[in-house]
Amino acid sequence: MSDMATTTDTVLFVRTQRAERVAPPKGPRGPLGWARAHLFSSPFNGLLTVLIVAAIAWVVPPLLDFLVFHAVWSGDDGREACLATAQNPDPGACWAFVRTWINFFVYGPYPMEERWRVNVFFALLAVGLVWMMWLDAPRRDLGAAYFFLALPAASVVLLHGLPMIGLETIDTALWGGVLVTLVVATVGIVVSLPVGVLLALGRRSEMPVVKLFSVIFIEFVRGVPLITVLFMASVMLPLFVPPAWSPDKLMRALVGIAIFSSAYMAEVVRAGLQSIPKGQYEAAAALGLGYWRTLALVILPQALKVTIPNIVNNAIALFKDTTLVFFVGIFDFLRTIEVARNDPAWATPVTSFTGYAFAAMCYFVACHFMSRYASGVERRLGAADRR
Amino acid sequence: MIETAEKAGTAEAAPAATQGPAVAITGLYKWYGDFQVLSDVNLSVARGERIVICGPSGSGKSTLIRCVNALEPFQRGTIVVDGVTVTQDLKRIDEVRREVGMVFQQFNLFPHLTVLENCTLAPIHVRKMPRKEAEEVAMRYLARVRIPEQAHKYPGQLSGGQQQRVAIARALCMSPKIMMFDEPTSALDPEMVKEVLDTMVSLAEDGTTMLCVTHEMGFARQVADRVVFMDEGQIVEINSPDAFFTDPQHERTKTFLGQILG
């Protein structure tokens, strides 16, 4: 300070000493300090903290009691195990029921000795999902070809069968459970991405007919509930194809789901396309890359990358919406639970609760995983932007 | 949108000329709706010639050079680039664009690709060059703009000046017959302007045909063969750099130079 005082009187300032580097002022430390800063920073904040803790204390213990502490874990001889007894007067969830029925939940009525085919499908699907979702995976271009071309073809052969190579045909009426839920969701995503990209491009196209078609398709489908699309697909589809290969029930539902999810995907992709600055198109054009190469090499890789979180959010919504195929007579995961819980051999007061709790947990785990993935990608994209 | 002059038919038949001007612009007019951006622009750029275009903001400089590689359509007049007439025909446009490198004010590098991939993208996919060879060429040009060590970084990791030099290398990798620059140093921090200008000077010294929109008057003095001054969509004066700066002919040029040179 002292040597500054001499210079402040004059107009010029010349620093004579470097300002010292100083550590930032210390904030509150330790658990107590943290709690005061974050949980009780104001009376209102403190009240909220107390209320929420009370609510948790009210809901969680009974839930844990039901799901874990009083639950019945084993016993395959039917309802007896899950009824009230002297030792367990207030029985919780009947997990024995889920254990007994689990294969039905996963495969539905798919023939027992052919279920390995379903397992192979699950494995192939898992490989594809990891390849697509892992952003630094090697050869993601191959991964895309696998996921969008090889996997669908292999799945049809595996699940439906091809007598020529010794895989007997399994009618789709025998498909069920998790298998069907995954098939419906996967078809929705595998079809909706490419179709959605085309629709989004169509919507931005300078060709009036293409543009009009895309706009009408997208807006019409988005303006109608999924269940309506499903009913329309199952009633109207047979009118458009030759009766000789009248599509089966599952096929019709898949077409409905694909139409529906494509329209939503188109809007997600459109938002991504809009985020690409005009300079990118111009730079690509100036290098002589034509329309399709500009899209494939410059625009889509960037647009789709920023769109991944939204694509996954779309997938989450779609995954939950697949339960609606129930209404057009498809035997999805939820439907298998519906059937099992009505089995008289397992008729107990807790069977339905248990079944629904199990379904809820399965859907939650899957959706939560996807949502965490989406926010992880989002964070990573944010970090890349700040680079 | 583009009206081809009657001569287009014959120009089409002729093989890409190795003589004749690199770019010939005749009677060029362009409108945005009712707003006239270019009026009666005539300019012929000889091979190896370096032209600097300057003029006040909104005078149509960018629009003019963007017409040359058909980033903008125009309504009247003809542009012939290396013997190929610029028309609306998409194939023809790509043919022209392959021979015309362009460097933008905002760099416009592809942020999802590394520096090297930025440089090899067009040679591989447009020129169908094998990847190996394209990478060698790219490394040569990156060395030329003095950033070979950045080849594997992403554009976002580079400074503005480095990005602009990559953009120059990227354009050079297509071995264009003409290089066009649209205010390549205007978006740069002052201390980076020099490194980019140095690169451009060295290009000029190698005899590259250049069409350069810039307000860097020192650069214009040093390398330009001719300076083109535009105002309100018209070419007002074309002069040698010496005469342009010391003895401008048109009133408008005088006021402009008065303003920018102070």
Ligand SMILES: Nc1ncnc2c1ncn2[C@@H]1O[C@H](COP(=O)(O)OP(=O)(O)OP(=O)(O)O)[C@@H](O)[C@H]1O
């Ligand atoms: N897409 C467009 N639609 C309508 N008017 C436009 C469009 N692009 C440019 N203009 C107008 O055309 C005129 C010329 O623009 P241009 O960008 O060629 O000017 P410029 O000489 O490059 O200016 P600057 O030095 O600011 O870059 C300007 O008046 C501008 O407002």
Ligand SMILES: [Mg+2]
């Ligand atoms: Mg401009």
